[in-house]
Amino acid sequence: MGHNHDVDAEVDVDVVVVGAGFAGLYRLHKMREIGITARAFEQGGGVGGTWYWNRYPGARCDVESIDYTYSFSEELQREWRWTERYPAQPEILRYLNFVADKFDLRRDIQLETRVESASFDDVTATWTITTDRGEVVRCRFCVMATGCLSAPKRPGLDEAAVFDGPTYHTGLWPHEDVDFTGMRVAIIGTGSSAIQSIPQIAKQAAHLTVFQRTPNFSIPARNGPIDRDRERWSDEHFAEFRSLARQSGFGSSNVFNPQSAFAVTAEEREAEFERRWQTGGIAFLGSYMDLLFNEEANELAAEFVRQKIRETVHDPEVAESLAPRNHPLGSKRLCIDIDYFETYNRPNVTLVDLTKTPIVEFTAQGIRTSAGDHDLDAIVFATGFDAMTGALLSIDIRGRDGLSLRDEWIDGPRTYLGLMVSGFPNLFTITGPGSPSVLSNMVISIEQHVDWLAALFTHMRDNELVCIEATDAAQDAWTAHVNEIANLTLFPCANSWYVGANIPGKPRIFMPYVAGVAVYRQRCDDVAANDYEGFELTRA
């Protein structure tokens, strides 16, 4: 590693932040708080990230609104009132705009600007960032707040060019209202976004045809107005409420049952599943502690959900196609819905099971499967994202000696703590692969990373350190540890986007850290307390 840095090299700004979603906004705020200059670039036309782009009908958060908020400001929590148990996209976008205004963040954010490359100069220990507007910005630190689910995946979109009607991607939804009234609409995909939008589109369209490759488990949200008593409690017990979330596995105040599914009788188990099904939401996964570790325990919960699908969907053949059998419950992202399975009872909704009748081609009129033609007026792609690495690798990132991140990660992402990559000094990935990220309430994980980095920057300033880099050894050990922990669970059993299985040719590696947010936080704090063990910090 280089040790002779010319620290007197001029920089335009101390930190460049890429992205202005939950992560980028908090990052800017935190930098100001510790007196470090920062500037953010965001390719979108507004702040909000995920909630700026995903405007599809039914777009909503799966984590409850009071949990899915910043915790860094008690005043902010008291000033902002949510309306529903699960916030819908427009409300979250309003919240993030409110945060940007309240903390006066906009003056450091440049919108409609895509960062195209970032390269490190070892002599000066600086990063040079270039944008699609031709700007060149020199900085000491580069923070990628580019999002885990921000690079939409568009299989078939090129092929769909022959289609005469409009096509949409849920993750790139137009800002104008899309009116499907009277139209024959197709939706491709049955993941989280599809499961949220299918009931909404079905209410409007003349006919909706759902093209399903893999059925997914989904739990009713039981959405409704926010519980004002709970909200009041969280205000009055701010510190306790936030600490509970930080000390949990998932990063929310949900209650997880520490019992094994086999420690109780079959009747008790059914009653617990039923109770959680009626309560709704992600807490269903916490019915028993072994659901994500033990295949037989998982099968009990999976069969409970399949039975619910059979009871809900009137046509037995459709119910069977909708019942997931090729992966354990929760090993792919668990979906949370409002009337999803009920929607298949509508006369204007048809399910096409692509495992039985695959798509042959797109035509000018619609979609041709092996069973025949579907004439359509519009096609919606709900095909998800190139998760966790897509946005990072779409930027040409060069570390020491021109080392390319795309080359370094050719066999899958390798990081130390999900925060840094060996060979890329002073470059940080907020909620990067190898951190809990998408397997947690992401706001909690984002805040934890940003706070940890703020402490690091202060430490570096106080000790006149200019450069930090993860060592190879620490990165190897962490990557092995992430996989070792994942292999104790059922997560790697599924062909999910957690392992990159939704992107043809993407190396199969389990990307999130599954040990939970509390364990991970402790680990990061221990590393810092241990003089930033596993990192090499250098002076000028």
Ligand SMILES: Cc1cc2nc3c(=O)[nH]c(=O)nc-3n(C[C@H](O)[C@H](O)[C@H](O)COP(=O)(O)OP(=O)(O)OC[C@H]3O[C@@H](n4cnc5c(N)ncnc54)[C@H](O)[C@@H]3O)c2cc1C
């Ligand atoms: C439909 C949907 C539902 C979700 N529901 C939940 C949920 O229920 N609970 C939960 O915890 N999480 C959920 N998530 C995950 C969600 O992404 C996070 O909760 C959170 O919003 C991430 O914030 P972020 O700032 O890290 O990333 P993002 O919000 O993705 O923001 C990243 C920003 O970086 C910008 N960017 C990327 N690359 C560049 C570049 N090269 N140049 C300039 N700008 C760039 C992007 O345009 C984007 O605006 C959901 C995600 C989606 C897509």
